[in-house]
Amino acid sequence: MAAATLVRRLGRSGVLPLCCRPPAWDRARGPPPSPLQPPGLPLAPCRSFSNNKIQVELDESSGVAMMKFKSPPVNSLSLEFLTEFSISLEKLENDRACRGVIITSALPKIFSSGLDITEMCGKSVEHYSEFWRAVQELWLRLYGSNLVTVAAVNGSSPAGGCLVALSCDYRIMADNPKFSIGLNEAQLGIVAPFWFKDTFVNIVGHRIAERSLQLGSLHPAPEAHRLGLVDELVPEEKLMEKAAAVMAQWLALPDHARQLTKTMMRKAVLDRLVAHREEDIKNFITFISKESIQKSLRMYMEMLKKKKS
Ligand code: CO8
Secondary structure (H helix, E strand, O other): OOHHHHHHHHHHOOOOOHHHOOOOOOOOOOOOOOOOOOOOOOOOOEEEEEOOOEEEEEEOOOOEEEEEEOOOOOOOEOHHHHHHHHHHHHHHHOOOOOOEEEEEEOOOEEOOOOEOHHHHOOOOHHHHHHHHHHHHHHHHHHHOOOOEEEEEEOEEEEOHHHHHHHOOOEEEEEOOOOOEEEOOHHHHOOOOOHHHHHHHHHHHOHHHHHHHHHHOOOEEHHHHHHHOOOOEEEOHHHHHHHHHHHHHHHHOOOHHHHHHHHHHHHHHHHHHHHHOHHHHHHHHHHHHHOHHHHHHHHHHHHHHHHHHO
């Protein structure tokens, strides 16, 4: 399906971030079961849906969904990917059987390479506007989700990929110094917008964020853990087991108390973008349309290609 059609469909579906939606804590649900399948029991009922970019499996007995990015070569966040991602989250959010989602990658070594740079190069103003709205939409939906969100970061995660992880409630990363994570926009000659920065500051604090953003640092996994950018490091083969255990811990609390607390912590940041959304799109278009910025992005893409040869 064309990305533009998906975006229109998303618009019609009335997707709203947590700050604008009625809370889900009035959903009558029983006590939280364990997201780990007990050994020896028949497999729990599982529902799956999948699109070109993302595969989702919901274990109905635990209420935990597994979302896997599967867009080779590097899970870059194209307009189509962002739209599919928002639609998948919306489906889970509206599914009474779902209480939490673990987000990971089906590709080896890469969680997500961030925003698809080709979407920001040599395109029309209308395209930039549509693309940036989709980036905003995804962040509002993920950062404002009522679900428990756990990122199982099983590979490198620059820029927009890092934002996806930062927007979750908890981050577990594979303990491999070759995998790095961070908001490296400055290295591309571009600037992370205020809501990327706010999300980052809320996790690592002002000083670390200030230095890391100015330098466009990509932090190898052990350093990211030391800075608090990721909550835990585990050997790669234990990543999913750990993610399931963390999920069980978070789901052991009553949804309403956890959700109200999350809203209390995140609402101001979400509201800030909601209040300045159109202005933020205009700023993006003005910035990205500058010839000097276009040149920086082209040079960065060339550098990526040269690195291979
Ligand atoms: N967008 C588009 N294409 C990409 C991207 C990307 N983000 N990343 C990689 N690619 C392409 C490469 O060009 C290459 O294409 P081809 O095969 O045609 O030459 C292909 O994907 C594979 O890439 P690599 O060979 O580099 O793969 P590796 O496995 O060696 O490395 C990495 C994977 C580590 C992900 C590496 O590709 C990399 O570092 N990529 C760049 C990541 C990056 O810097 N992303 C930042 C994107 S900007 C963003 O997310 C926020 C922008 C905020 C905008 C604010 C503006 C105001």
